[in-house]
Amino acid sequence: MDYTKKYKRIVDSLIKKSFPELRDKKLFVTETSEVKERYSAMVIKLLIFSWIRVNKRCRKYSNKAVMALFAHELAHQDIIKRMNFSEMISYFWLWPFSWRRRADFENRTDKLVIEKGYARGLSALVKESFIGKSKKFIEHRRKMRYLFPEEIKSYAKKIGKW
Secondary structure, three states: OOHHHHHHHHHHHHHHHHOHHHOOOOEEEEEEOOOOOOOOEEEEEOOOOEEEEEEHHHHHOOHHHHHHHHHHHHHHHHHHHOOOHHHHHHHHHHHHHOHHHHHHHHHHHHHHHHHOOOHHHHHHHHHHHHOOOOHHHHHHHHHOOOOOHHHHHHHHHHOOOO
16 A cells, blocks of 8 residues: 555645645655654645655554544644744744743644544544553653643533534
């Protein structure tokens, strides 16, 4: 199976359904084993396009978890697209130096994924991505303010998206 094509179809369908403001963006999706161990995927934002790199271990994830994974990566793009010029400069300038800024951004991204209707998938993604991971990995995720399954469910119920 060509996972890159599968993932690109998922990204295209998510853009059409839930992220229409990203229709004009050039987005490339590739599968790799080079993505850092602690990430399932990452997005690299460049001037004229964005590149989503997906770890090969995501082949084991359920369809709804993969859908939520890409919704999370697209939510990053959506948040950045909505920034004004000064917010964008501040974001890119401070990103490498502030773990708190990165943590706030990840938390904001998870909440947007829930608001877009992918709470159950996000919960499944978190559970599936924790399989076989160390306590150190899980604590790093908590420090980086990613939402955990119980927090996802709670927030989703609070806003009527569960």
